[in-house]
Amino acid sequence: MTDRLRYRVEGMDCGSCARKIETALARVPGVSDINITTTTETLRLRVAEAGTGEQVERVVRDLGYGISPISEEARHHHDHEAEDGSWWRSAKGRLTILSGLGLAAAWLLAMVLPGYEAWLYTAAMAIGLVPIARRAVSAAMAGAPFTIETLMSIAAIGAVIIGETEEAAIVVLLFLVGELLEGVAAGRARASIRSLTSLVPKTAFIERNGTLEEVQAETLAVGDVIAVRPGDRVPADGVIVSGESAIDEAPVTGESTPKRKGEGETVFAGTINTDGSLSVRVTAEAQDNTIARVVRLVEEAQEAKAPTERFIDRFSRYYTPAVLVVGALVAILPPLVGGEPWGEWVYKGLAVLLIGCPCALVISTPAAIAAGLAAGARRGLLIKGGAVLEILGKVTAVALDKTGTLTEGRPKVTDVIVLQGPERDVLEDAAALDATSSHPIAKAIVARAQAEGIEVAPAVGVMALGGKGVKGRFRRRGLYLGSPKAAADITPLPAEAEARISALQEEGKTVSVLLVNDTPVGLIAVRDEPREDATAGLQALKARGIKPIMLTGDNAKTAAAIAHTLGVEPRADLLPQDKLRIVNELKAQGQVVAKVGDGINDAPALAAADVGIAMGGGTDVALETADAAVLHGRVLDIARMIALSKATMGNIRQNIVVALGLKVVFLVTTIIGITGLWPAILADTGATVLVTANAMRLLGFRGNA
Numbered sequence: 001m002t003d004r005l006r007y008r009v010e011g012m013d014c015g016s017c018a019r020k021i022e023t024a025l026a027r028v029p030g031v032s033d034i035n036i037t038t039t040t041e042t043l044r045l046r047v048a049e050a051g052t053g054e055q056v057e058r059v060v061r062d063l064g065y066g067i068s069p070i071s072e073e074a075r076h077h078h079d080h081e082a083e084d085g086s087w088w089r090s091a092k093g094r095l096t097i098l099s100g101l102g103l104a105a106a107w108l109l110a111m112v113l114p115g116y117e118a119w120l121y122t123a124a125m126a127i128g129l130v131p132i133a134r135r136a137v138s139a140a141m142a143g144a145p146f147t148i149e150t151l152m153s154i155a156a157i158g159a160v161i162i163g164e165t166e167e168a169a170i171v172v173l174l175f176l177v178g179e180l181l182e183g184v185a186a187g188r189a190r191a192s193i194r195s196l197t198s199l200v201p202k203t204a205f206i207e208r209n210g211t212l213e214e215v216q217a218e219t220l221a222v223g224d225v226i227a228v229r230p231g232d233r234v235p236a237d238g239v240i241v242s243g244e245s246a247i248d249e250a251p252v253t254g255e256s257t258p259k260r261k262g263e264g265e266t267v268f269a270g271t272i273n274t275d276g277s278l279s280v281r282v283t284a285e286a287q288d289n290t291i292a293r294v295v296r297l298v299e300e301a302q303e304a305k306a307p308t309e310r311f312i313d314r315f316s317r318y319y320t321p322a323v324l325v326v327g328a329l330v331a332i333l334p335p336l337v338g339g340e341p342w343g344e345w346v347y348k349g350l351a352v353l354l355i356g357c358p359c360a361l362v363i364s365t366p367a368a369i370a371a372g373l374a375a376g377a378r379r380g381l382l383i384k385g386g387a388v389l390e391i392l393g394k395v396t397a398v399a400l401d402k403t404g405t406l407t408e409g410r411p412k413v414t415d416v417i418v419l420q421g422p423e424r425d426v427l428e429d430a431a432a433l434d435a436t437s438s439h440p441i442a443k444a445i446v447a448r449a450q451a452e453g454i455e456v457a458p459a460v461g462v463m464a465l466g467g468k469g470v471k472g473r474f475r476r477r478g479l480y481l482g483s484p485k486a487a488a489d490i491t492p493l494p495a496e497a498e499a500r501i502s503a504l505q506e507e508g509k510t511v512s513v514l515l516v517n518d519t520p521v522g523l524i525a526v527r528d529e530p531r532e533d534a535t536a537g538l539q540a541l542k543a544r545g546i547k548p549i550m551l552t553g554d555n556a557k558t559a560a561a562i563a564h565t566l567g568v569e570p571r572a573d574l575l576p577q578d579k580l581r582i583v584n585e586l587k588a589q590g591q592v593v594a595k596v597g598d599g600i601n602d603a604p605a606l607a608a609a610d611v612g613i614a615m616g617g618g619t620d621v622a623l624e625t626a627d628a629a630v631l632h633g634r635v636l637d638i639a640r641m642i643a644l645s646k647a648t649m650g651n652i653r654q655n656i657v658v659a660l661g662l663k664v665v666f667l668v669t670t671i672i673g674i675t676g677l678w679p680a681i682l683a684d685t686g687a688t689v690l691v692t693a694n695a696m697r698l699l700g701f702r703g704n705a
Contacts, residue, residue: 005053007043010066011092012036017065024059024142031056042070059142064135066091087180096176099128103169121165128172129156199270200291204235207279218286228278234267237289238280245276246439249553258440274439275464290576327352330671348670355666368655368691371698372648379701380631381641388627391611392645394592398541398638399583399605401597402552402562402570405615406538406635407528409598411440413448414509417500417523426522427452430514432459432474433481441510442470444526469512480515481524487513493520508561527558530566537635538568544639547591551579551605579605596630596638613638644701651698655691662687 012018018036021043025031030048043060047053053069060067087093102124110117129152136149152175156168204220205212205227212227217235220226225241228234234247246258249271258274261267267280269289286292331349334340369386376383383389403409416423431449434442435458449456459472459479468489469482480490484501487493493501493513497520504511509525531537538548550570552559559572571582579595583605586593595609606612606626614626615633630637669675 003047003050003053005045005047005056006070007057007060007067008070009036009041009043009060010068011090012041012065020063020139020142021060021065024063024139025056027143028052028055028059043067062138063142064131064138090180092176092180095128095131096173096180099124099173099176102127103173106169118160118163118165121169122160125156125160125165125169125172128176129153129168132156132172132175199233200286200289201233201235205229220282220286222282222285224282226280226282228267228273228280230273230275230277232273234269234271234273234280236280236282236286237269237284238267238282240265240267241279241281243276243278245278246274248272248274323352326667348673352667352670355663355670368648368651368695368698371695372644372651372701375698375701376641376644379637379640380634381637381644382629382631383641383644384627388611389645389648391592392594392628392642393649395546395594395611395642397547397549397586397591398594398596399549399551399579399586399609400568400635400638401579401615402550402554402559403528404598405596406534406550406566406568407530407562410528411444411510411526412529413444413524414527414529415504415523415525416448417497417504417525418521419494419497419523420516420519420521423522424452424454426514426524428454428456429474429477429479429516430481430512430522430524431456433462433470433472433479435459436462437470441512441526445512445524478517480518481512484511484513487515487520490515491518491520497523506557506561508558527561530562531633531635533634533636535566537638538566540636540639541642544642546639546642549582549586551582551597576604580608583608594638597626613641647701648698651695654694658690658694659687662690 009021012021022034022036025034025045030052031045032048033044033046035044036042045056047056057067088097103121106117106120106124109120113120132149133153136153139145139149152172156172160168201217203214204217206215206220207225207227220236224236226235226238230245240261240263242263244260244262247261247267248258249268258272266283267273267278269284270291284290327349329349330352331346334345335342369389372389373383373386383392400406416426418426427445427449431446431454434445435456437443446456457474459474462470462472464470465482465486468486469480471478471480471482473479480487484493484498497513500523501511501513504523504525507525507527509527512524512526513520514522514524541548548568550559550563550566550568551574552562552570552572553574554572556570556572559570563570571578574582579597583593583595587608587610593609594611594613595605596613596615597606598615606614611628612626614629628641630641666675
């Protein structure tokens with residue numbers, strides 16, 4: 001009989017961590033069915049006998065990770081204290097700070113104690129290297145001998161052997177800083193995913209025996225009828241039993257304009273009821289509501305994404321052991337086989353090890369990546385690491401959200417059609433009715449009036465008419481502003497007005513009719529308009545052979561109108577799971593997919609795509625879930641980001657050629673006796689200087705798409 005155990009593993013930040021733990025645990029007798037989830041920092045496995053759990057914990061701790069059991073009761077309510085705490089309180093943070101203080105102390109003491117520099121810097125290096133080397137040894141004993149920790153240990157010890165103790169201490173500190181930043185980023189991403197649940201209110205008002213009773217939202221059952229007041233968030237997925245209101249669905253669909261909904265229509269947990277009272281019958285329990293499903297989709301999509309293996313870690317699997325073998329062969333074969341002098345060939349073997357020292361490679365690739373990331377950041381292109389840079393250059397399809405990505409994300413007045421009187425009067429009267437409203441369309445009308453130089457004065461007796469519009473009095477006249485259907489119920493509309501309304505609606509615009517004393521005087525059309533550079537940005541992608549697709553939760557008519565303007569293929573009426581499905585379909589077709597979005601509804605698709613890009617001004621969860629972000633919100637920046645990726649990866653390839661090329665040259669000259677120990681050192685330090693200088697060229701990246 002086997003037992004199923006579940007643990008929380010601290011410090012597990014990437015796929016390589018998971019692989020290392022899985023490799024080690026697979027060697028433990030009685031352990032099977034290992035499942036590791038880095039997103040939630042959880043480890044699940046089966047053990048064949050009692051006591052194996054203690055061995056599992058010991059193996060994981062030896063690898064340098066924290067581990068603690070998770071009970072089933074705490075499964076859905078576990079609080080990750082380490083993620084909520086400050087980075088300097090974590091084990092990685094304390095080690096990094098201590099290593100930095102040690103390096104600073106060594107530098108100060110070296111100035112007052114000349115002759116002891118090597119000892120001082122070696123001691124400073126040991127502060128950080130000992131834990132790294134211990135992890136390398138543990139991993140080697142567990143079946144993974146050539147990890148990034150092994151590479152770093154060899155690089156640091158090799159630097160000490162050749163007398164570069166100061167460089168060794170600095171390299172160890174930079175490695176610790178990199179690991180710390182990776183952990184902080186992973187923790188923030190996990191926290192942002194969990195914060196989605198805060199969109200759903202904690203309590204709800206349930207209707208029982210004609211009265212309202214406040215209960216915990218998580219206790220709601222399917223079939224319960226709840227009351228949702230104006231301004232409240234909807235606490236559960238459900239169907240409207242009675243009432244009518246405009247529902248702000250931005251948290252779920254990302255669309256900026258609220259949708260008018262009435263009896264029999266569906267509402268989603270986390271959406272906002274703006275202006276009417278509703279009775280809603282619950283159709284899904286808390287763990288199955290829309291927001292909960294989005295959280296699960298994000299976590300599952302992140303796990304499904306194959307992690308890009310660190311280049312240095314992958315390369316070191318072959319490079320480091322090859323160097324050790326070659327150095328040993330050079331030192332012992334000539335004396336043993338050919339009777340050559342031992343001293344001469346051991347010296348040459350040592351020189352080969354110095355030539356093969358991986359310090360230059362350890363520094364050169366991160367230098368190019370750092371320069372590329374810095375160049376992007378200076379231009380508002382935020383890219384989360386070297387793996388993302390590599391993938392961006394391979395993108396063949398880009399799926400872009402409509403609202404807030406291809407469009408501005410807020411409605412604007414596009415047309416003011418005058419039926420009677422001057423245009424200025426139409427705007428002034430409409431703005432008077434909307435002066436105190438927070439509705440997006442009302443804000444757009446007021447903004448247009450102010451842009452025309454109209455001083456907006458509020459009407460009196462303003463009253464919202466659920467699902468119909470708004471009425472009030474202004475300058476002793478009765479005003480009404482509402483939908484064409486509601487206006488036609490008050491007074492017949494001229495044939496010309498009806499024709500214009502139909503034409504505007506065909507263009508995906510929302511039309512409001514203004515009545516003065518029950519007489520139609522004007523039409524006002526609003527639409528969320530494309531960003532200024534949207535067309536140019538899409539053309540830049542097409543010019544690179546990349547296929548753009550527009551995804552939106554908006555209706556097909558509006559989507560088609562915007563898509564026609566931009567020259568892009570539309571997919572409309574989409575929920576979060578639909579966007580995720582389309583991304584997965586593109587990937588199944590062999591496309592390398594980038595997903596661009598700015599809302600919570602985009603989070604699952606952002607995580608599932610080969611690379612997710614968040615637009616500036618988007619929600620925190622989109623920014624945290626995405627692999628990259630366009631901070632200035634320019635569509636053209638997507639093509640610029642891809643251009644930066646190609647430039648950076650080209651620079652990295654150049655660095656590898658330079659670093660390895662110099663080593664090959666000095667390897668040959670050392671074997672034939674032309675160069676010795678000191679030139680061998682230059683093979684590494686010289687390569688480091690050259691590749692670093694080459695990487696710095698990326699700082700001049702101009703961002704041409």
